[in-house]
Amino acid sequence: MSIEHGVKTIGILGAGQMGGGIAQVAAASGISVKVFDAFPGAIDRCKGVHKKSMGKFVEKGKMTQADMDAAIGRISFTDRLDGLTGCDWIVEAVVEDAKVKKELFAKLAAMYPDHNVVLATNTSSISITDIATACGASASRVVGMHFFNPVPLMQLVEVIPAMQTSPAVVERTVALATAMGKTPLKANDRAGFISNRVLMPMINEAFYAWMEGVAEPQAIDGIMKLGCNFPMGPLTLADFIGLDTCVNIMNVLADGLNSERYRACPLLKQLVTAGRMGVKSGRGVYEYPGK
Numbered sequence: 001m002s003i004e005h006g007v008k009t010i011g012i013l014g015a016g017q018m019g020g021g022i023a024q025v026a027a028a029s030g031i032s033v034k035v036f037d038a039f040p041g042a043i044d045r046c047k048g049v050h051k052k053s054m055g056k057f058v059e060k061g062k063m064t065q066a067d068m069d070a071a072i073g074r075i076s077f078t079d080r081l082d083g084l085t086g087c088d089w090i091v092e093a094v095v096e097d098a099k100v101k102k103e104l105f106a107k108l109a110a111m112y113p114d115h116n117v118v119l120a121t122n123t124s125s126i127s128i129t130d131i132a133t134a135c136g137a138s139a140s141r142v143v144g145m146h147f148f149n150p151v152p153l154m155q156l157v158e159v160i161p162a163m164q165t166s167p168a169v170v171e172r173t174v175a176l177a178t179a180m181g182k183t184p185l186k187a188n189d190r191a192g193f194i195s196n197r198v199l200m201p202m203i204n205e206a207f208y209a210w211m212e213g214v215a216e217p218q219a220i221d222g223i224m225k226l227g228c229n230f231p232m233g234p235l236t237l238a239d240f241i242g243l244d245t246c247v248n249i250m251n252v253l254a255d256g257l258n259s260e261r262y263r264a265c266p267l268l269k270q271l272v273t274a275g276r277m278g279v280k281s282g283r284g285v286y287e288y289p290g291k
């Protein structure tokens with residue numbers, strides 16, 4: 001017998017690239033969504049992204065205008081953490097910082113004590129067991145639910161149980177991801193899981209190659225696209241992920257896997273220091289005028 005996810009209303013923490021995308025996909029699959037973000041401007045930006053993204057689906061005939069309007073109507077926003085009352089599932093998608101996430105999860109567990117409310121994190125690399133531990137007696141309802149960017153287009157959800165996660169929560173996560181039109185695949189809780197453990201060192205190596213003058217960014221990306229059949233080069237992909245997020249993930253890999261070989265490339269760190277975060281800030285490796 002297949003397990004039901006039992007979700008009518010989903011709460012999302014973070015109205016950024018990922019939180020906004022998860023909100024859009026959940027709403028398009030008929031689930032009501034409440035999005036929380038603590039920073040001014042993030043909510044308006046998210047609303048704009050929803051209109052633009054779903055508008056493109058309508059233009060291409062992949063969604064009707066009526067379905068788009070209904071999906072937008074299912075999404076509400078709040079700048080208060082206690083504004084997620086009534087949600088039966090929460091997905092966290094704020095900055096990739098273990099301290100911030102653990103503090104947020106401890107608050108969530110206390111504010112939403114119903115044990116049927118699953119507390120999922122979209123972290124790219126931080127230990128789910130660590131986050132679950134911050135929730136004390138609620139650890140069994142914490143799970144990793146790792147969507148990919150851009151969420152409306154990417155098929156995979158990596159499902160990562162913490163050491164404490166109950167099997168029923170894992171099965172409900174698989175059911176919810178499937179209901180959102182995604183393909184869930186399970187990975188164990190080690191730094192970076194599968195996706196970023198394999199992908200991120202490769203991206204980091206591309207920055208080293210650029211820093212050492214082995215080739216210019218266009219050539220590095222072109223070689224990996226044309227020679228290795230990548231849909232986009234590693235430096236372009238880093239711009240889409242966000243260079244700050246890339247540095248944070250490398251730090252988690254280095255600490256979590258106890259190895260200096262995962263340290264972020266100095267050039268990658270320097271770009272972040274200079275405010276070049278990638279597409280979201282208008283400039284990273286490349287420039288994105290108008291973003």
Ligand SMILES: NC(=O)c1ccc[n+]([C@@H]2O[C@H](COP(=O)([O-])OP(=O)(O)OC[C@H]3O[C@@H](n4cnc5c(N)ncnc54)[C@H](O)[C@@H]3O)[C@@H](O)[C@H]2O)c1
Nearest residue numbers: 014015016017018038039042093094095096123124149241
């Ligand atoms: N970008 C990617 O390709 C990608 C892919 C998979 C997973 N992730 C993960 O998703 C998470 C979010 O990444 P993103 O790319 O959406 O980042 P982002 O910078 O686009 O968005 C983060 C959002 O969180 C908000 N925020 C930050 N701290 C907050 C707090 N304490 N309380 C409430 N809101 C807060 C910010 O205002 C921002 O709107 C990270 O954990 C990241 O590792 C990212």
